[in-house]
Amino acid sequence: MCGIWALFGSEDDVSSQCNAVHKITHRGPDAFRIENINHFRNCCLGFHRLAIVDDIKGMQPMRLYTYPHLYLIYNGEIYNHELLEKDFDLNTSTTCDGEPIIHLYAKLGAEMAASQLDGVFAFCILDTANRKVILGRDTFGVRPMFKLYDEATGFLAVCSEAKGLFGLSHSLNDAKASIEPLLPGHVEVYDLDQDGKARFMERKRFHKIGDLPKYRTLAPPVGDEVLANIRNLFEAAVKKRLMSERRIGCLLSGGLDSSLVTALLVKDAKEQKLPYPIQTFAIGMEGSPDLQAAKTVANYLGTDHHEVVFTPEEGVRAIEDVIYHLESYDITTIRASVGMYLISQYISKKTDTVVILSGEGSDELAQGYIYFHKAPSSEEGDRESRRLLEDLYMYDVLRGDRTTSAAGLEIRVPFLDHLFTSYYLSIAPEQRKPIKGIEKYLLRSAFSDTGLLPNDILWRPKEAFSDGVSSKTKSWFSVIQDHCDQQVNEDELEQAATLYPFNTPKTKEAYYYRKIFESRFPNKSKWIPYFWMPKWCETSDPSARTLKHYK
Template sequence: MCGIWAVFGSEDDVSVQCHAVHKIGHRGPDAFRIENIQHFENCCLGFHRLSIVDDMLGMQPMRLYTHPQIWLIYNGEIYNHKQLDKDFKLNVSTNCDGEPMIHLYDKLRVEGPDAMAAQLDGVFAFCIMDTANRKVILGRDTYGVRPLFRVHTADNGFLGVCSEAKGLLGLSHGSKNGVEPFLPGHVEVYKLDLQGRATLESRTCFNSPGQIPKYRTLASPDSNNMKENIRTLFEAAVSKRLMADRRVGCMLSGGLDSSVVAALLVKQSKELGIKYPIQSFAVGMKNSPDLKAARKVAKHLGTEHHEKIFTAEEALEIIPEVIDKLESYDITTVRASVGMYLISKYIRNKTDTTVVLSGEGADELAQGYIYFHNAPSAEEANEESRRLLKDLYMYDVLRGDRTTAGHGLEIRVPFLDHQFTSYYLSLPAEDRQPKEGVEKFLLRSSFDDGKLLPRDILWRPKEAFSDGIASAEKSWFQIVQEHCDKKINDTELEEAIKKYPHNTPRTKEALFYRKTFEEKFPEKGHWIPYMWMPKWVSTDDPSARTLKHYKQSA
């Protein structure tokens, strides 16, 4: 995980503007660099580094002696960087996975930068500055796993780019104009004038959920057996994400998603001869369902298991800090982020693991949310799954990024592997629905060969993360609601519709989150287009435990 920041066409002295880059210093605690671009007095690139690959030569902004006119800053991992070097004869000079982006941008100049982005198997948010052609190119991966915000004011040509919105709000232009999330799967090209002012030339969608990869894949679904293909592609998705010079571990809740990831991580680390034991990390209140289930999985896999046990008081106290890091007030996102933020802090302070694999994306892709049992048809369930994946960058992907990056960690999410998701979504809609009263039936049955995990783990009923970290007797959402009832009075809630016409808070908990958000990010409520809620059910609360189909595991 790293932090990128850039401004172009600043009317103010960039030496003043560039102080804003330090607002994202938590993303890259290992090194920092900022560069004023020669002959572009109003342009500046900044970078906070978390060193994962090529400690010696991986610093940014990156330039190559073969392409001195091209500057690159990016946050992400390009898993097929070695394959790209071979296929396109790039003659790379470092082990840094991002270097091929510079070569490809130059080599595919006629096809365009969207053609370059479409060749990247990985997760990324990048900013390329081409000084010879006076261009700036921005791009972001298919699911927005790596964050990117930008502000562009057409009237004066100011362009600001940052991994998090807070790095742009302090700028004289950015604070007054529309700081917005950059759309996943898109590339934008800007033309710079002699003063470095930017004009948008083009915006292209180079990839979307379910679209087949254009790059050469590292594993292919060659079998006629779809379950075998699912196993093959997902094992490849995990294998790619072991690319690191730092220690790799995994989040472990004891549910299906994190358990499958952990099991494959342990299996492949042994096959690769990795010397250190895999560390697994669980979080919860004393005797929570997730802690119990995670211990069972960890014992089966033989991981070096760690637990962060927290109290209700500890969790409630950090909510404002979590909202600041998230840049969100969505109820589900905030609730689920508290536990993940606490375990990330523990990992940073108590261990030497820097890269953590996690199970985000499985519920959206494999229809794991309990409300999918109520889908009117297979096709409507398919449409809902694709919608969730399209918007994931504003909810669970955002949560995973901010809670880990907030403590200088890098999260990797194999369930959102581009190749794996495109294959899974190509399967018949009927096969991807819940079956026999069990969500993610196809995914579970694909690994039900007795080799990876015991059946009672593989078929453990769905437990939402924000619920599983609390006790069975009293859910986390109930603890938060009781806390917010004391913080917000009835009159405030009644008047909320006047103060917040967009996403009007309907509960005291929602209003508490919104007020806390507005203190940090005034008038930015539009960053969240809607509040995440289950579909096809009648409920006022997004917690899985409020739904009729919910069944707690033993």
């Protein structure tokens, strides 16, 4: 996890604007560099580093003797970097996984270079010889990137988080200022004129969700047996994510997704003889089902398990910080983020684990949400699954990135491995839907009888993250709603449509979140195009506990 920041074509004093880069210091607590580019007026690149690979030569902006005209800043992990070196005969000079980005761009151009990368990434290349800026982001948007572009003035700035773009230009006082995310799976190219002004040239999509990757991977070849393929490809997805010179651990809720990831991580760690036991981390209020299930899994796998119990008061106090880091006012995203934020703070302060594996992406890919039981047909379920995957970067993926990066940690999500997801989506829709009243039946079946997990965990019914952390006596979302009842009065809620015409909050909880969001990010409500809600269900609340199928 790192933080990248760049500015091009500013008419203001660049040295004063560079202070904005420190708004993302939390993403890279190990080192910092900011660099003005010689002979390029009003051009600056900034980088906050979390050192994971090649501690000596991994600082950015990165330049190579072979291509001195190229500058690279990136946040990500390129898992096939060694294969790329062999396949394209790259003369690399570091062990940094991101160095091949420079070589591939020089040899293949922006779109082809991005299409060869097996991993997660957000990068910015400055090509001084051709006066171009190239931006790229991975297929699911696991690594974030925001851009501020003013076509009229030629001002362009990019940052890992939107907060690092506020205050850079007078145009930001205008409600129409264009701060928006770079679309996942896309590259964008800008030309720079002699004054350093940027002009948008093209946007191209190099990967579509569901398409097979164009690069060679270390995963075993796909055979005829579906369950074996799911098992082999997912095991490969976890294994490649052990690439690290820092300690690796795992978030463990005790549900299917995090338990599978943990079991395979422990297995791989033993095979690779990592010099430390795998640490697992669970969080919940007193007596929560997640804490109980996570302990069962940890005992079964023999992990160094850490259990964090938070009080309702601690959870409520964290909400404002959570919204600031999320840059979102979505109800279910905020509810689920509080526990993840608190446990990330614990990991950072109490342990030396830095890289965290997690189970994000499985519910969208494998139709794990409880409302998928209500899908009118398997084809409708397939369409909804693909829609969720397209929008993940604004919801669950955003939650995973921001809550962990706020504590200087790096999250890795094997369920969103490009090869694994493309294969899983190629399986017939009727096999991927809930079967026999059990969501993710196909995924569970693939690991049945392997001994990786106890059967009661492997077949444990779905528990939404914000629900799983709840105590037995009172749910987490009820705690929040009680708090919001005291913070928002009826008169305010009645005026909500006037004050917030886009995504108008319908409840006191939604109003409370929106009010905090607007105080930090005024006029940016369209970052979230809609509230995440279950489909095909009559409910006004996103909590799974409100659905009839909930077990």
